[in-house]
Amino acid sequence: MYGLFLRHFFLIKSSFPRILDLIYWPSIQIILWGFISKFFSTYSDYYNNTVGIILTCAILYDFLFRSSISFNMLFLEEIWSRNFTNLFIAPMKISEIIISLVFTALIRTLIGLVPAILLTSPLFGISILNLGVPLFFLFLSLYIFGITLGLFVSSGLIRFGPSFENIAWSSLFLLAPLGCIYYPIEILPEFFQILAKGLPLVYIFDETRNILVNNFVNFENILYAFYLNAIYLSIGISLFYFSFSKARKKGSLINMGE
Amino acid sequence: MIEVINLSKSFQNNKAVNNINFDIGENEIIGLLGPNGCGKTTTIAMILGLLKPTKGKILINKKNIENHRIELLHKMNFISPYIELPKKLTVKQNLIVYAKLYNVKNIDQQIEYLSSTLRLDKFINRLTGELSSGQKNRVSLAKSLINNPSVLLLDEPTASLDPETGNFIRSFLEDYIKQKKISILLASHNMEEVKRLCTSVMMMKNGKIIDRGAPSELIKKHGRKNLEEVFLKLARAEHEF
Numbered sequence: 138m139y140g141l142f143l144r145h146f147f148l149i150k151s152s153f154p155r156i157l158d159l160i161y162w163p164s165i166q167i168i169l170w171g172f173i174s175k176f177f178s179t180y181s182d183y184y185n186n187t188v189g190i191i192l193t194c195a196i197l198y199d200f201l202f203r204s205s206i207s208f209n210m211l212f213l214e215e216i217w218s219r220n221f222t223n224l225f226i227a228p229m230k231i232s233e234i235i236i237s238l239v240f241t242a243l244i245r246t247l248i249g250l251v252p253a254i255l256l257t258s259p260l261f262g263i264s265i266l267n268l269g270v271p272l273f274f275l276f277l278s279l280y281i282f283g284i285t286l287g288l289f290v291s292s293g294l295i296r297f298g299p300s301f302e303n304i305a306w307s308s309l310f311l312l313a314p315l316g317c318i319y320y321p322i323e324i325l326p327e328f329f330q331i332l333a334k335g336l337p338l339v340y341i342f343d344e345t346r347n348i349l350v351n352n353f354v355n356f357e358n359i360l361y362a363f364y365l366n367a368i369y370l371s372i373g374i375s376l377f378y379f380s381f382s383k384a385r386k387k388g389s390l391i392n393m394g395e
Numbered sequence: 396m397i398e399v400i401n402l403s404k405s406f407q408n409n410k411a412v413n414n415i416n417f418d419i420g421e422n423e424i425i426g427l428l429g430p431n432g433c434g435k436t437t438t439i440a441m442i443l444g445l446l447k448p449t450k451g452k453i454l455i456n457k458k459n460i461e462n463h464r465i466e467l468l469h470k471m472n473f474i475s476p477y478i479e480l481p482k483k484l485t486v487k488q489n490l491i492v493y494a495k496l497y498n499v500k501n502i503d504q505q506i507e508y509l510s511s512t513l514r515l516d517k518f519i520n521r522l523t524g525e526l527s528s529g530q531k532n533r534v535s536l537a538k539s540l541i542n543n544p545s546v547l548l549l550d551e552p553t554a555s556l557d558p559e560t561g562n563f564i565r566s567f568l569e570d571y572i573k574q575k576k577i578s579i580l581l582a583s584h585n586m587e588e589v590k591r592l593c594t595s596v597m598m599m600k601n602g603k604i605i606d607r608g609a610p611s612e613l614i615k616k617h618g619r620k621n622l623e624e625v626f627l628k629l630a631r632a633e634h635e636f
Binding site for chain 2: 139140141143144147148151214218219220222223224225226227228229230382385386387388390391
């Protein structure tokens with residue numbers, strides 16, 4: 138596990154553009170949404186006195202996005218560098234591969250997110266830390282969901298090869314409208330509301346808005362998000378094992394990346 | 396030691412490997428020859444546990460790879476020109492990563508030994524992607540020996556190398572097998588290499604092993620001047636031997 142972590146640590150450490158890339162996009166995203174939320178707070182009654190809602194949601198969504206993409210990127214890096222087969226002939230259990238990717242993805246995500254969080258305070262006078270202790274649970278819940286999405290996409294990459302790469306990039310964009318990141322679930326048409334209720338994102342972001350607007354923590358939302366996360370994570374891990382087994386039958390682990 | 400018993404692999408209706416049997420003892424290099432698509436890579440992938448056999452079994456040191464994959468992979472390794480090491484990592488970083496992955500003790504010593512015997516010293520701190528193909532090949536060989544494997548699978552280890560580098564690798568392997576307890580399966584299209592290194596050769600065609608024996612025996616048996624002519628005769632033949 139440490140070896141696989143080192144492989145990515147060396148890569149990030151030796152490449153300033155990579156570090157810059159990790160920091161650049163979250164920062165740009167936060168600055169952009171900072172100005173949008175400032176506009177809303179000035180001109181909208183709904184967001185009056187709740188300047189930080191959109192910006193906080195943007196940071197949380199970006200955390201989710203980065204964690205999922207980071208997980209996928211670790212896999213894609215191996216495919217692009219044609220190192221994929223080398224890893225799968227190394228004596229690593231599937232569980233060890235997953236654990237090392239989970240921790241490496243967390244470090245990649247934090248490298249990008251911490252500067253973005255630090256920027257919000259001097260630029261917009263908002264601190265995400267206003268969410269208090271529940272922030273930890275919200276982050277944790279988002280991270281689990283991000284990793285779960287990463288597992289789904291990586292399973293596809295193992296099973297179908299690099300042709301699955303586009304799904305890796307688009308998976309979160311597909312979920313974003315249903316995740317009710319910037320608006321309450323009631324905004325969605327009825328049918329989509331049914332689908333959205335099956336996503337932990339709805340409960341996480343609903344709770345974020347609830348804390349910021351009402352200064353009250355509804356732990357039911359947080360717990361329900363964890364409950365859904367546990368189901369999806371179990372499915373994600375099982376799918377990863379299943380894809381590996383299928384890939385061994387089909388031969389897609391050989392010469393991956395060619 | 397490798398034992399391959401009644402091994403078959405089918406992809407839908409195509410039999411890529413069809414009921415092959417062979418074994419490789421300690422300190423033996425066995426050559427696997429055959430035209431493209433004859434099943435060499437499929438066979439190697441099954442030995443490595445990357446591919447699940449449709450039928451048959453593979454025993455490494457008397458243990459079935461299907462049941463003891465992780466345990467056995469600790470003592471196995473592989474080199475192929477179609478697989479590369481991360482280009483953005485230095486040679487040393489790559490070797491450290493793989494040493495960790497294989498749980499190698501005395502990493503520094505092992506890297507130093509491989510670095511000096513494979514002449515990596517001059518570029519050990521350079522990015523792997525910046526190296527020439529001959530240098531990259533030596534680094535890949537170092538990676539494949541990082542765990543002191545008892546089973547080594549070589550898929551065209553000197554393909555696209557200049558004669559000097561190819562000769563260096565062949566000499567290295569000759570010396571290495573004298574010093575270590577190792578079984579090597581060598582898939583190659585270079586007949587001179589096979590003749591020089593291998594104690595025995597298996598000829599594969601359409602997923603089957605159609606002939607086997609020491610290189611000199613095969614040349615004599617088929618009445619040809621060299622192994623290349625034997626290869627051509629068997630590859631072109633309609634019927635199997």
